[in-house]
Amino acid sequence: MSKALVTTLTTLAGVVLTAPASAVEPPRPAAPVADEDWGAESSPLMHPARAVRYWTAGKQAKASTAELPEIRLQPVMGAGRRSVPTSKRITPGGDANGYARVRRPYTGAATSRITGRLFYVNASGRDDSCSASVVRSAAELLVVTAAHCVYGVPPGSATGQWHTNFAFVPAYDGRADTVRQREPYGRWGARRAWKPDGYTGLSGGDWNSPYDIALIEVGKKNDRTLQDAVGAFTPMLNEGGRHTITTTGYPGIAGRTPYDGRDQLWCLGHTEPAGGLMEIGGLQSSGLRATSSGGRMETHNCHLFKGHSGGPWLLKDTHDLVGVLSAGTEDGIEVGYSVATALNAEGYGAIVAHADPRGVYDALSVKAAGPRRAVKRGGTATVTATVTMRGLMSAAQVPVTFTLPEGTSLTSVHGAPCKRTSRQATCTIAAVRPGRPVRLTARVRVGRGAGRSPRVTAHVDSTRLDPSPSDNTSAVRLPTR
Incomplete structure (x- = not known):
């Protein structure tokens, strides 16, 4: 034809x-x-x-x-x-x-x-x-x-x-x-x-x-x-x-x-x-x-x-x-x-x-977690960011950002491809699916000039479909000694 x-x-x-x-x-x-x-x-x-x-x-x-x-x-x-x-x-x-x-x-x-x-x-x-x-x-x-x-x-x-x-x-x-x-x-x-x-x-x-x-x-x-x-x-x-x-x-x-x-x-x-x-x-x-x-x-x-x-x-x-x-x-x-x-x-x-107004779709959330014990200044700590999708939809190419305060720096990030500077990393998760959380792990160096409890923030981007954007950002404090 x-x-x-x-x-x-x-x-x-x-x-x-x-x-x-x-x-x-x-x-x-x-x-x-x-x-x-x-x-x-x-x-x-x-x-x-x-x-x-x-x-x-x-x-x-x-x-x-x-x-x-x-x-x-x-x-x-x-x-x-x-x-x-x-x-x-x-x-x-x-x-x-x-x-x-x-x-x-x-x-x-x-x-x-x-x-x-x-x-x-x-x-x-x-x-x-x-x-x-x-x-x-x-x-x-x-x-x-x-x-x-x-x-x-x-x-x-x-x-x-x-x-x-x-x-x-x-x-x-x-x-x-x-x-x-x-x-x-x-x-x-x-x-x-x-x-x-x-x-x-x-x-x-x-x-x-x-x-x-x-x-x-x-x-x-x-x-x-x-x-x-x-x-x-x-x-x-x-x-x-x-x-x-x-x-x-x-x-x-x-x-x-x-x-x-x-x-x-x-x-x-x-x-x-x-x-x-x-x-x-x-x-x-x-x-x-x-x-x-x-x-x-x-x-x-x-x-x-x-x-x-x-x-x-x-x-x-x-x-x-x-x-x-x-x-x-x-x-x-x-x-x-x-x-x-x-x-x-x-x-x-x-x-x-x-x-489908009753449906929950792009309900992305992130939960940051850090070490339970105090971190010695000059040492390193592990911070995790667990990204979860609730509801009915998967999401591709999900951006997650780690942000660090003065006195700290990133040594590595694992779990997804990332672009990073000394105090910030933007990572892209290939896909997040309902019921299948994705975890990213960051190694943070705590400098001798860090405060008593530096705050590390993790943020995941979502759209207007997300009914609860307040859980798109999570922070964890690193107690130091």
Whole structure:
């Protein structure tokens, strides 16, 4: 297929479907969000049962697949048409795009049953689909996907509109003979969707942006939550960067097996901060550096296709969710690759604060401890800083700072890579996960001019998601003799 990937938001017919007033459930009371102006927008309330009824087997089979916002690379003179070069394919059994089939049944592994196909009626009235996955939450009802899978700008309109009739089918198998095999956990209709208010859906603006991420709340099924039925990925707060990831989804190109939306495919890749000269929606952009803008990461090992939009990017060894597929290059281009939106504080943090107000996420804390006995002046003491994450989310690249008073100095710090001067060290912990504290150890020399009880401080950085920032700083005094 040589057709360039362009978003469905530019090829839709301007029809909007809305639920009738009688079909909309009354709003439920919710705990207040700490910052109501924190950059998130929600869809109108929807009726889960309506979406469940709408998405019959026939409609699922005929649904199109949402196209990825396109990255148009600068032309390569004399380049042949290929996708991922052989030297860059690292997926066992992977094809020319890096894809390999997931082993059936999809209920057999956590990554494949937590991932599913998301069906919806797009903002122009066409049956469409993306990929999505269940993300850990207090509500146990949240699905994460790309923002362009929930919101779009129909042709002729200057403003965006919400898609409707969302139905999530975990472990969807489009080649199964029976409904029970095709939908082993059933279909879960949506109540509401959220996106960052930085995502407008306008071409040349925020396609392939740090805000192309969304959450959908589904209704319960027989008083059971979605998370209880299939499990969930633990979200990891991160700014993009370098990871080894796996990604699973449902690419859909009509008439091209296994790229027809009926198979679950996966790919293994190495990521790096997204950047470089490219065109987005026909406009040149210098890209957004994930290490500074906190938005995007890319892989050159996987050329992911439309329909895979919103599919999870997971750390290979721990299955922490670090991003969702956001953009890709056109089919067949020599340097085909893919871009994901990271679960950063500005995008994912903003929407989860509204979608799951009872959830505790970035609850980092630090506890400093020192020797019980007095330290002889001219000697050394060991100070530890134990960093803990409470709640539902992991965090990557966590900065921790040791600060020492006059008369003391650092001789060494262990437990994470650090940059240090004589009286301060800034260390970066690769990851902190719930229930798995990380300990840093500093050796402190107590000079002869130190006071009677010098104070050593440890501080861990967190975001506005942290409900108790008072425990981000801890100090210990070193009694001297």
